[in-house]
Amino acid sequence: MTDRDPRPIAFAAITVVVLLGTLYSVAYGTYLDTSNPLLSHLPHPLGQTHFWARKSNFLNAYFIKKAWGWTTAAFFLLWSTSPSCVRSLSKVVQWLVETGCWLTFTTWFFGPPLIHRVVLASGGECLVVLPAGETVSVPTDFCFTRSTVTPESHPDVFANSFVPPDWKGVPRLQRGHDVSGHIFLLTMSVLFLADQLRASLRCGQWTIAHKFAITVNAALIGIWLFAGGTTSVYFHSPLEKVTGYALGLLGFAATQLPFFSTTPKQHSS
Numbered sequence: 612m613t614d615r616d617p618r619p620i621a622f623a624a625i626t627v628v629v630l631l632g633t634l635y636s637v638a639y640g641t642y643l644d645t646s647n648p649l650l651s652h653l654p655h656p657l658g659q660t661h662f663w664a665r666k667s668n669f670l671n672a673y674f675i676k677k678a679w680g681w682t683t684a685a686f687f688l689l690w691s692t693s694p695s696c697v698r699s700l701s702k703v704v705q706w707l708v709e710t711g712c713w714l715t716f717t718t719w720f721f722g723p724p725l726i727h728r729v730v731l732a733s734g735g736e737c738l739v740v741l742p743a744g745e746t747v748s749v750p751t752d753f754c755f756t757r758s759t760v761t762p763e764s765h766p767d768v769f770a771n772s773f774v775p776p777d778w779k780g781v782p783r784l785q786r787g788h789d790v791s792g793h794i795f796l797l798t799m800s801v802l803f804l805a806d807q808l809r810a811s812l813r814c815g816q817w818t819i820a821h822k823f824a825i826t827v828n829a830a831l832i833g834i835w836l837f838a839g840g841t842t843s844v845y846f847h848s849p850l851e852k853v854t855g856y857a858l859g860l861l862g863f864a865a866t867q868l869p870f871f872s873t874t875p876k877q878h879s880s
Contacts, residue, residue: 615812621805621832625798628836629856632843644848646735646789655845663841675793675838679713682800685824685831689807692821697810705866709803712862717792723755726790729854735787739780741772746785753782791847791855797839798859803866804828804835 636642641664643655655664662668674681686706690698716725723731737754738746749768753760761779762769808828811821843852 615809617805617808617812618802621801624836625801625839625859626856628839629794629798629843629852632840633849633852636844637849641844642848643846645846646730646786646848646851657845661845664845670834670838670841674834675797675842678793678796678800678835678838679710681831682804682835683710685804685828686807689811689821689824689828692818692824693811694814694816694818694821696814696816701871702807702810705803705806705871708866709799709862712799712865713796716790716795716858716862726792726795727755727784729790730784730787733788735784735789737782738785739768739782741774741780742778745772747772749782751784754784757781788854789847789851790858791842791851793842794839794847794852794855795858795862797835797842798856799862801832801835801839802859802863804832806863806866 633642641657641661643664655661655666657664658666663670665671683706686702690702714724718724731751737749737751739749739753739760740746747768749760749765752758759779759781760768762774762776808825811817811825817825847855
């Protein structure tokens with residue numbers, strides 16, 4: 612029985628990718644400060660010459676924005692085809708813990724998600740960018756509910772600004788510390804999938820279906836590493852990427868308690 616453990620390799624890979632991508636972005640000025648209200652709503656300045664700097668690129672539109680959905684699908688494909696020696700309920704509980712971390716940081720935590728709370732605590736504001744580029748501060752609830760504002764629906768907001776009657780905008784939290792949610796999720800996904808592969812590599816009793824599942828999971832880890840590189844090079848400030856990476860490590864660490872031991876049982880001959 613093999614004793615291969617892909618976790619150290621995955622940890623080293625995502626760390627190097629984020630570190631080198633961030634250093635490159637600083638050295639060559641390629642990153643877009645998404646906390647700057649004058650820049651965040653605009654296309655990336657390098658979008659015309661650098662394909663991966665475009666927010667509309669297929670990797671961002673179809674993979675990164677749905678990263679946890681892809682990770683979930685890959686996990687359950689691996690788990691459902693696993694041999695009995697590794698298909699434990701604790702793995703599903705690990706997935707539930709990671710899903711809880713994703714929801715807590717990015718969607719809801721007894722109200723606003725933690726990432727939004729960090730933005731506000733670090734001096735962020737809920738702002739809507741007008742057609743001329745001017746920013747107007749609106750109540751933070753507008754950002755939490757992702758409400759659309761128009762001159763007709765909220766005349767008090769636009770009392771001192773000229774805006775076409777049919778214009779509408781969606782406020783966003785700006786100016787605070789905008790933790791990179793993409794780096795957080797990509798880091799957590801790479802480590803989580805590598806941890807799930809560990810048990811399969813140790814067991815070694817693979818059906819054709821499980822071999823396919825292993826290939827899919829390994830390929831997705833590769834995609835997430837590449838996506839981590841493009842995000843590190845083109846988006847967020849360096850500190851925002853570092854905190855996203857740290858949160859990803861923290862989310863994964865929650866599944867490494869002794870309760871979640873996934874070492875397959877040794878069978879006596």
